[in-house]
Every structure is written in C-alpha cells, then in structure tokens.
Amino acid sequence: MEWHDDGIIIGARKHGETSVIATVLTREHGRHAGLIRGGAGKRMRGIVQPGNKVRATWRARLSEHLGNFSLEPIESYAAAALSNGDRLAALTSACALIDTALPEREPHPALMDGLEILLCALNDDSVWPVIYVKWEIGLLTELGFGLDLTACAATGETEDLIYVSPKSGRAVSRAAGLPYKGKLLALPQFLVDSSAPADIEDGLRLTAFFLENHVFLHRDAKMPAARERLFDRIKRMNKGDQFSEI
Numbered sequence: 001m002e003w004h005d006d007g008i009i010i011g012a013r014k015h016g017e018t019s020v021i022a023t024v025l026t027r028e029h030g031r032h033a034g035l036i037r038g039g040a041g042k043r044m045r046g047i048v049q050p051g052n053k054v055r056a057t058w059r060a061r062l063s064e065h066l067g068n069f070s071l072e073p074i075e076s077y078a079a080a081a082l083s084n085g086d087r088l089a090a091l092t093s094a095c096a097l098i099d100t101a102l103p104e105r106e107p108h109p110a111l112m113d114g115l116e117i118l119l120c121a122l123n124d125d126s127v128w129p130v131i132y133v134k135w136e137i138g139l140l141t142e143l144g145f146g147l148d149l150t151a152c153a154a155t156g157e158t159e160d161l162i163y164v165s166p167k168s169g170r171a172v173s174r175a176a177g178l179p180y181k182g183k184l185l186a187l188p189q190f191l192v193d194s195s196a197p198a199d200i201e202d203g204l205r206l207t208a209f210f211l212e213n214h215v216f217l218h219r220d221a222k223m224p225a226a227r228e229r230l231f232d233r234i235k236r237m238n239k240g241d242q243f244s245e246i
Helices: 085-101 109-121 128-142 174-183 200-219 225-238
Strands: 002-015 019-026 030-036 053-059 068-075 161-164 171-173
Touching: 002 030, 002 085, 002 109, 019 053, 019 068, 019 109, 030 053, 085 109, 085 128, 085 200, 085 225, 109 128, 128 200, 161 174, 171 174, 200 225
Parallel strands: 030 068
Antiparallel strands: 002 019, 002 053, 019 030, 053 068, 161 171
16 A cells, blocks of 8 residues: 655654654644654654654555554654754644644644644744644544534624633633623633633633543544643743743
8 A cells, every 4th residue: 555645744763773753743634653664763863853844655554553664754844843842842842742643644734824823933932822822722523522602502692702612622601701790701702702812821711621522532642742842931921021042
C-alpha cells in the first residue's frame, strides 16, 4: 500500500539507534504514524520537528501495519517558535492536544487548516494567543463538541452574553444566567466581540473545561503536560511578564 499527502508533524520519538517514529496530521489520512529510517540522523533531524509541514509518502504491506514514511519539507514553521519559549509552548501544546485527542487515521482537514493558520501566526505576538484559543474551540468542534456562543441558550438573545453552560456549551445571557451564575462558566468577551480585550487566561480555562470533561474524560486520558505549561506561561504574562525567550 502507498499514499501521498500533505501534513504537519505533531510528534516524533526515537526508535532504535537511527530511526524515528513520526506522527503526522495529514489532510486526507488524519493523524497517522510511520517509521522514518535514518530519521535520527543529521539530515532528517530538522525536518521531523513538530510543527513543520511536509509532503509525506507512506508505504506498508498491509493497511494495519505501522508502515514507513518518506518526508519532503514544505514549510519550516517550527523555526519561528524555537527561539521563543511562549511561541514554542503554543506549538507543542497544539501538537500534544492533537496527538492525545484525535482518533488515528480519521481525516480532519479543517483542523489541519486551522493548525496551519496558528503556525503562520506564531511570529506575531499580538495575534497568536487569540488564534490559539479559537483553534482549541475548533478542535472541540472537530471532536463533536462545538461551543455555540452566538445566542442565549435560554432566551435566544444575542446581546449581553456573559456565561457558558457547562452541560451544553451554549452561551447564556446575563439576565437568564443570574439565578444560576454559580454553576455557569465565564464567557470571555473577546470570543463574542472582537473589539473586547483578549483575556487569554479565561479563554484557556473555558476550553480546558470542555476538553477535560467532554473529551479526555471519555478517553481515559488527561490534559497533556504541554497544554498545562502553556497555561502557566499565560498566567505569568497576565501578572506583567512579557513573552520570553527560551
């Protein structure tokens, strides 16, 4: 068997002395793993960095086999993040979430498009945190639990939406949610009003709740450590720290 597809590397681990098992988010074949012979060598080391876009060829005798990858570089998005700890944290968090949450070999082209938009934005510190939160919302949608922040779940109103129902993932207005505010999640205003200040910390809290309770809980998995590290960095930024170099 053989196929060719564009993809973004989301993980790589050494296998034996010279080989690497790479996991690639491909457009038509989803999250797919394969062996790269010689992948630990100097020539391939820079190509198999998480976040890089590649043209992948996969070959195996049977479809259920691990198979072998041949990779050709298309875009080195990882290079934009390697010198900056915050950008690198965002990249590794996104890759870890895909690797943990996404079923194997199930196509999600919209998720790959969103990941590439995020990777392209990493060289602009004024926009990538907002794009990252919205990318996690897109991930939830791809996994079957999209958030509906367009109108109040109780009244249908589109104004003064300040809560999110933890059960349905739908927005709730101030008036409708007042009697239940202790049980509702805060809705960061930048997700419904592009002119509002971007509270990235609250945005990550919101998406984390649904990832933990509606994705990982049912897969007997935990939030990836890389996602926790990103959240810790965002909290430090909110205390006045600037984006940091490694």
